[in-house]
Amino acid sequence: xxxxxxxxxxYIASERVCNLERAEKHGVTHTFxxxxxxxxxxxxxxxAVKASDLCVLAYKDLATRTKEPVLDDIAFLxxxxxxxxxxxxxxxxxxxxxxxxxxxxAAFDISLGCSGYVYSLHIAKSFMESNDLKKGLLFTSDPxxxxxxxxxxxxxxxxxxxxxxxxxxxxxVFGVKNGTFETDGSRFDHLIKRNNELLVMNxxxxxxxxxxxxxxxxxxCLETNRLKKEDIDLxxxxxxxxxxxxxxxxxxKLEPEKTPFVIKDYGNTxxxxxxxxxxxxLEETTKKNILICGFGVGLSIASSILRRR
Amino acid sequence: MSxxxxxxxxxxxxxxxxxxDWGKLDPKExxxxxxxxxxxxxxxxFAFQEKYGLEITDKSISDGEWLSIDKMVxxxxxxxxxx
Numbered sequence: 267x268x269x270x271x272x273x274x275x276x277y278i279a280s281e282r283v284c285n286l287e288r289a290e291k292h293g294v295t296h297t298f299x300x301x302x303x304x305x306x307x308x309x310x311x312x313x314a315v316k317a318s319d320l321c322v323l324a325y326k327d328l329a330t331r332t333k334e335p336v337l338d339d340i341a342f343l344x345x346x347x348x349x350x351x352x353x354x355x356x357x358x359x360x361x362x363x364x365x366x367x368x369x370x371x372a373a374f375d376i377s378l379g380c381s382g383y384v385y386s387l388h389i390a391k392s393f394m395e396s397n398d399l400k401k402g403l404l405f406t407s408d409p410x411x412x413x414x415x416x417x418x419x420x421x422x423x424x425x426x427x428x429x430x431x432x433x434x435x436x437x438x439v440f441g442v443k444n445g446t447f448e449t450d451g452s453r454f455d456h457l458i459k460r461n462n463e464l465l466v467m468n469x470x471x472x473x474x475x476x477x478x479x480x481x482x483x484x485x486x487c488l489e490t491n492r493l494k495k496e497d498i499d500l501x502x503x504x505x506x507x508x509x510x511x512x513x514x515x516x517x518x519k520l521e522p523e524k525t526p527f528v529i530k531d532y533g534n535t536x537x538x539x540x541x542x543x544x545x546x547x548l549e550e551t552t553k554k555n556i557l558i559c560g561f562g563v564g565l566s567i568a569s570s571i572l573r574r575r
Numbered sequence: 576m577s578x579x580x581x582x583x584x585x586x587x588x589x590x591x592x593x594x595x596d597w598g599k600l601d602p603k604e605x606x607x608x609x610x611x612x613x614x615x616x617x618x619x620x621f622a623f624q625e626k627y628g629l630e631i632t633d634k635s636i637s638d639g640e641w642l643s644i645d646k647m648v649x650x651x652x653x654x655x656x657x658x
Contacts, residue, residue, distance in 0.1 A: 295612075302614050470617045470633070477621060509614050516592055 269394045269402070270438025270575065271387075274545035275328025277320055278532045279311040279427040292419035299423065304508020308533035309426035310411050316351040317407040318360040320429035324405065325365055328431050336433060337365060342394050342402030343373040346382040346537045348563065349408050350375060361405060372399065379457070380504045380562025381447075382406060382537030383430075384570050388445045390434055402434040406537040415464040424507060426533025430541035438575055439548050440556070445570035446487040448479065453565045475565050476510050481518050484559060487569040498524070498571075499553040504560040505529040505539040536562070544572070579627075579651040584644055587626055591618045602644035616641070623647070629654050 284307045285299045300306060311320065329336060343358050350357035358373040372393070376386045383406055390404045407429035414421050456471035480503065488494060501524055503511055508527050515525040528543055529535070535542060540558050547553045551574065559569040581602055588595070593615040600609060606616065620631050620641060631654075635641065640650045 298612050298614075302612060469613075470620070473614075473617050474621050474624075478625075509618075513592075513618065 267395055267398065267400070267436050268438070268441065269391045269434050269436060270442055271432055271440040271544075271548075271572065272435040272438050273328060273331050273433040274541050274548060275324045275326070275331060275431045275433075276538075276542050276545055277323035277327055277429050278535070278542075279309040279315075279320070281310045281312070282307040282531070283310050285423050288423065292423060294419060294423075302507070302509045303423055304511075304527060304530055305424060305426075305533050306530050308423070309428055309535075311409055311427040313412075315409070316357075317345070317347050317349055317409055317429070318351050318357050318364055320407045320409060320427065321345060321357070321361045321405040321431065322364050324407070324429040324431040325403070328433060332433065336401075336403075337367055339401050340367045340371055340403055341399035342390065342434070343367055343371050343405075344376060344386060344390055344402070345405040345407060346376045346378055346386040347406070347408050348377050348379055349410065349412055357407070358405070367403075372397070378537065378566060379408065379564065380506070380536050380539070381560035381564065381566040381568040382408075383540045384445060384558055384560045384568035385447065385566075386537070387432070387442055388447075388568075388570065391442050394434060400436050404432040404434055406430045406541060408536040408538065410465065410536060413459050413465045415466075418464070418466075420467045420469050421465050424534045426529070426535050428532060428535040428538045428542065430538045430545070432541055440544075440572040441575050443571035443573055444487075444490045445568060446483050446490055447568045448483060448566075450475065450479070450565045456565060457563045472506070472562065472565075473510065475567075476506065476561055477513060477517060479565075479567050480514050480559055480561055483567050483569045484518065484557065487557065487559075487571065491571045493555065493571065495520070498555050498557045500547065500556045501525045502540050502543050502556060502558045504562065505534055505543070506562065507534065579648055579655065581644055581648055584647050584651070587622050588619050591615070591622050593618060600644065602648075605642040606644070607642065619647075623651060627651060627655060629658075
């Protein structure tokens, strides 16, 4: 049994906060916001809405996309988050209850940030295949608005709230090939929310990590899968900011049309940024090989190849 | 190693794709006053690190040692001499 991606549901919080209106407050120009950060507005959930609620809303979107009932025989449910509803229990248990998923369903959380989707996809695939679980739901939901300092331009203008759910089955649209995974824990404090404090980001540190490590891990991932850059139809990089994606594209000499940047209207949604993009390509059959790469909190980085079946 | 020149520094900055008015660039004036924003400065500093194998500290940046082309040339030569 080979498990892969069958479908993807998404939810982006409906309220928008305009970054241009906050340019003066943060001491930046409109040009800086539109051309460098590339995020005109960020999506914000209401304060009472929790990570599990975003998951349920993403599932509702999935349910409208699938032609057959999803929930009845779900045997696996996983939430990738670092801002779950509570410190304990795990948010996936809450999501299982809110959805009314069956009891005979494995459920656990994965604590990772921007590299989380790639990691979680491989963990879910391995877990399901080794335990003969035929249908699973992989959620990403990391509402950063709960931990952002509204006076910090480094983070307040970047992060948006949203969630995704990936339906994993033995009848996939995309198969998941070999992944590559790396960690630089020596820089753990470059993106950190210490206990009882708000999120702090060392923008320079994150930029340098991305510029140095992403090209290297992409090469390694291609080599592991015996592919060349020319074989890849799309490079879906974590949507950190326009500046990061543009500079990765320039440094790696990739064609800009193969490296989309799509978060202008809602912001960086952490582990949801890659599946949100991927959802748009499920039916675009010209895209055969897609490279995905997530990087951030940890500092952690992961890359993998998705092959249309 | 031969000394880093103004031309070397300008060539490295051009490779980063930072948009500056190259014809009117004043080497004594801070790049921030000539069109470079905070992300551009991060990109430029990273390019120096990569090119010369240096580690440029946050302190040296906040102390203003990398503000202008002149300062960049001096800071690079000083750092390379200490290597």
